[in-house]
Amino acid sequence: MSQAKSSDPFFKPIGQHVGDETAEQEQKMVEEIPSLCMECHEQGVTRMLLTYIPYFREVIVVSFQCDHCNNRNNEIQSAGQIQEKGCIYTVHVTNPADLNRQVVKSEWCTVSIPELAIEIPPKRGQLTTIEGILSDTLRDLEIDQPVRKHVSPDAYTKIEDICEKLREILGEEKGEEQGEEEEEGEQSGGLKSHGPVGGSRVDPSSSTADKENRKFAPFSVRLNDPSGNSFVEFLGSVEGRGMSDAKWSKRDYPRNKEQNELLGLAAPSAQTTQEDGQVDEEMGGGFSKEAGETEHENEEIYTFAGTCSSCNAPLETHMKRVNIPYFKDILIMSTNCNACGYRDNEVKSGSAISEKGRRLILRVEDAEDLSRDVLKSETAGFAIPEIDLHLSPGTLGGRFTTLEGLLQQVYDELSEKVLMRGDSSKDTDAFEGFLGKLKGVIGAQNVPFTVILDDPLANSYIQNPYAPDPDEQMTVENYERTYDQNEDLGLNDIKVENYSSDKELEGAGKKEKGGEGDSQPMDTE
Incomplete structure (x- = not known):
């Protein structure tokens, strides 16, 4: 903590309260307030201590005790404001x-x-x-x-x-x-x-x-x-x-609307009462450009009804179209089941399939580079050669987040699977060492390092803060997809040009086969 906080006469560390022998003589740091006991309804005492926890923030420790029924209650409250996130x-x-x-x-x-x-x-x-x-x-x-x-x-x-x-x-x-x-x-x-x-x-x-x-x-x-x-x-x-x-x-x-309502930071959702007494809640819809709520297009949120893949309960999938400057349109879909708690978030491309693949190579030099926006499609591979991190395509699915957020998701996924293998695993120490390196990368301690995002469909993106000018720290490589990559993506069997001529040829062949037989036309009279 800073020295300014350590010299605060109201919020001092607990150790300083205990070690200062003259604190009680100069000022009574523990405030005692007579309070009503909710058990026996007699008079009790509430004691309040203003202190702070190092590397956290100021708190108020509250302790209640009733000498009549021996009821006790301890509680801690934040002395600061509700955080932004x-x-x-x-x-x-x-x-x-x-x-x-x-x-x-x-x-x-x-x-x-x-x-x-x-x-x-x-x-x-x-x-x-x-x-x-x-x-x-x-x-x-x-x-x-x-x-x-x-x-x-x-x-x-x-x-x-x-x-x-x-x-x-x-x-x-x-x-x-x-x-x-x-x-x-x-x-x-x-x-x-x-x-x-x-x-x-x-x-x-x-x-x-x-x-x-x-x-x-x-x-x-x-x-x-x-x-x-x-x-x-x-x-x-x-x-x-x-x-x-x-x-x-x-x-x-970031908090959602329900959490802001729970904390009292937002008004409850608007409700309209119908004539039959049922309550109809307003559903989504996004922002209206005609009403002046936004200056951009495609702000509408679409909702699709479906069933949960985990418990088969009815749920709704929300989809929104978002335009990334100097890139392309994407579709963000979110599914949340209120019955079993299942959640799924996916990012899909809203444009045509690119003719070539794309490999993005970013050299991270400081902590500011970790705040770049990153769109990782479900077909993209992710790698950091300096710490031997290589994720195959399809890992983590589609994600639209920051580079720090993507690395944190990788850390969470790996730590859950690695540290839960038990004490009998021989590679536990090696995996913990690897997680330590990954944590150093997340905290920008092991800079510089290289981030490679390889997407054969060119649907991935790393933010260029200097756009439309080129970024000296990022290299963009376009390459021809191999036959195996097209086969894995199902592109070898797709034909989107001159497919109408094939249908005409196929129809002509059927007519020729029909004329070769001895069948007579049916009399409709």
């Missing part, structure tokens, strides 16, 4: 040290663990660790297990399998003593928590070295926050801003 943090946990990463979770953040099929919906803000999130999840799942065991045995079995995986990760054990306590809690009508607030269930006979060296199946933790006020600690160098941490990644994304 939402953020998605992804951390791959492969060893116990990764469980100690600090996590700031805002009230809008959704936490998911795909490998365990766990998704924690948005709730109150928290300042915790990954281990704390898993411990809270385990505690919440175990609370109703004694009752669920008799009421819904199938649900009990499925949830117990998840609890066993969480205990393996946390190094906890469910012994006979806990089972007896569950039975006692069930008989007495109360349940005892064994989470972070309660006693620890770690085997006391196990040493610290065994806890640090324990093995568990790797998994990933994802934080999706549309407000952009969540954070996951990175373990890389300070100068690299986490770019040297191959297990940590962050991606910013």
